[in-house]
Amino acid sequence: MGDHSGYADLMWHSQPGRSFKVQVCNDPMNDAGWRQVGVTTSSSFTVKDLTSGTKYWFRVCAILGDLQSEWCGAVECMAP
Numbered sequence: 001m002g003d004h005s006g007y008a009d010l011m012w013h014s015q016p017g018r019s020f021k022v023q024v025c026n027d028p029m030n031d032a033g034w035r036q037v038g039v040t041t042s043s044s045f046t047v048k049d050l051t052s053g054t055k056y057w058f059r060v061c062a063i064l065g066d067l068q069s070e071w072c073g074a075v076e077c078m079a080p
Contacts, residue, residue, distance in 0.1 A: 005080055006050045012060055012072070014043030019063040022047065028057040028074045039063070050079035 010022065022045045025033040037047050050056060057076050062069040 005052050006048065008047040008050055008056065008058065008077055008079060009044065010047065010058055010060070010075075011044045015062070017064065020045070021061050021063060021068070023059050023071070024050075025057050025074075026055070028059075028076075034059070052079050054079050 012020070014020070019039055019041050020043075021036060022038045022040065023034045024037050024047055025035065027033050038045055045060075047056075047058065055076060055078050057074040059071045059074045061071045
């Protein structure tokens with residue numbers, strides 16, 4: 001998590017040539033609750049416009065051409 005109110009700075013291990021989808025939700029048990037907040041080729045991403053004091057879950061998957069990996073395990077964080 002970042003140090004800025006309403007922001008979450010996410011980081012992961014990257015591999016060259018891949019893009020990454022980033023999703024967020026408030027209840028990881030509800031598959032329909034996940035929403036995409038960005039796509040990046042970087043190994044980090046800042047999620048903005050979060051409500052301070054609210055618990056969020058984040059997940060990332062890799063994309064290579066038409067292929068998509070499984071989603072990583074969801075990470076739980078409280079927005080600062």
